[in-house]
Amino acid sequence: MSESITPRPRVAVAFHSGQGHTAVLAEAVRRGAEAAGADVAFVPVGGVSEEQWEQIDAADAVVFGSPTYMGGASSVFHGFAEATLGRYVRKAWADKLAAGFTNSSAKSGDKLNTLNFLAAFAAQHHMIWVGLGLSPGWNKTTASEEDLNRLGFFTGAGAQTPADGSVETVHPSDIATAEHLGRRIATQAATFAAGRAALAGAAPSATATAPVS
Numbered sequence: 001m002s003e004s005i006t007p008r009p010r011v012a013v014a015f016h017s018g019q020g021h022t023a024v025l026a027e028a029v030r031r032g033a034e035a036a037g038a039d040v041a042f043v044p045v046g047g048v049s050e051e052q053w054e055q056i057d058a059a060d061a062v063v064f065g066s067p068t069y070m071g072g073a074s075s076v077f078h079g080f081a082e083a084t085l086g087r088y089v090r091k092a093w094a095d096k097l098a099a100g101f102t103n104s105s106a107k108s109g110d111k112l113n114t115l116n117f118l119a120a121f122a123a124q125h126h127m128i129w130v131g132l133g134l135s136p137g138w139n140k141t142t143a144s145e146e147d148l149n150r151l152g153f154f155t156g157a158g159a160q161t162p163a164d165g166s167v168e169t170v171h172p173s174d175i176a177t178a179e180h181l182g183r184r185i186a187t188q189a190a191t192f193a194a195g196r197a198a199l200a201g202a203a204p205s206a207t208a209t210a211p212v213s
Contacts, residue, residue, distance in 0.1 A: 009189035011182070012041040012056045014048075015065030015101075016076040020167040022067045022103045025159055025178040029063050029101060032182025037190065040182075045080035057087070061097035061189040062127070063181065064118045068102050071110035073117050081121050091126055097192060098122035099130045099185045100156035101178055103170075105163035107151060115155040132156055133184050134177070148177050157181045 011033045017023035023044075030040045041055035048056075056062055066077035073081075087093055100118035102111050119129050131154055137147025150173045151158045159174035 007193065009038045009061065009186055009193055010041070010059045011038040011186055011189060012043055012059035012062045013065065013182075014043045014045050014056060014062055014080070016045050016067065016074050016080070017065075018067050018069070018074060018076075021159070021161040021165075021170050022065055022101075024167050024170040024175065025101050025103060025157065026065050028175045028178035029065070029157075029182035029185075032179035032184075033063075033186040034182075035179075036183040036186035038182075038186035046076050048080065048083070057092055059096060060193055061099070061130070061185045062093070062122075063185055064098065064100045064121065066102055066114055066118070068104035068109050068111045068114040071113050073102075073114045084125070088125055094126035096125075096127050097130050097185060097189050098125075098127040099132075099181055101159070101181060102156065103159040103161055103174070105161060107160050109160070111151075111153070111158045112155065115153065115158065119155060129155075130185055130188050132177070132181060134180060137173070145171075146173050148173060148180060150174070150177070 013026050013029050015022060015026040030042055033040045041059060043052045043056060066073040100115050102114040104111050122129050132149060134149040136149055136152035137143060138145055138150040139152060151160060157178045159170065161170050
């Protein structure tokens with residue numbers, strides 16, 4: 001008996017990092033996705049090559065990342081978003097999964113504005129947004145700063161790093177939360193791929209007739 005094999009899910013991490021903090025999170029997303037069995041394309045969006053565009057186009061899921069500057073996504077990420085206009089028109093990314101992450105120097109820093117922008121950007125491309133899938137951490141007297149999702153975001157992964165800190169000062173909890181996001185998006189991408197394969201195999205023939213009621 002032949003056994004069907006579902007291909008490994010393909011995930012692209014498309015991000016901008018100004019001082020390296022967001023890149024640390026992007027690396028964590030990549031590790032999490034790879035640990036969950038995905039093939040991952042790593043795409044800094046400051047200058048996307050044609051090969052990298054093709055990697056995003058071929059991905060089952062795309063995780064978008066940007067630092068939060070002045071209450072929103074960086075101008076570099078906005079430039080990348082605007083460069084996708086042709087793909088938006090063609091619906092090239094329709095029905096791919098999407099997720100997002102961001103970092104700012106303040107605990108809040110209006111990070112939610114950036115995550116909402118990333119989700120809206122994905123929605124305009126007809127993508128399917130995947131939230132963080134974690135309850136808030138560090139929200140009880142018995143809780144800890146080391147909890148996953150210590151800053152309490154639902155839309156995506158939010159991190160806080162001191163503005164004058166090196167990349168080594170990215171909080172371990174935020175790194176672990178980004179790894180969780182990578183595992184989650186890869187797992188969901190595999191589930192969607194398996195579902196599509198099952199539906200394709202179960203598609204009725206063109207000659208099938210509807211039952212008579």
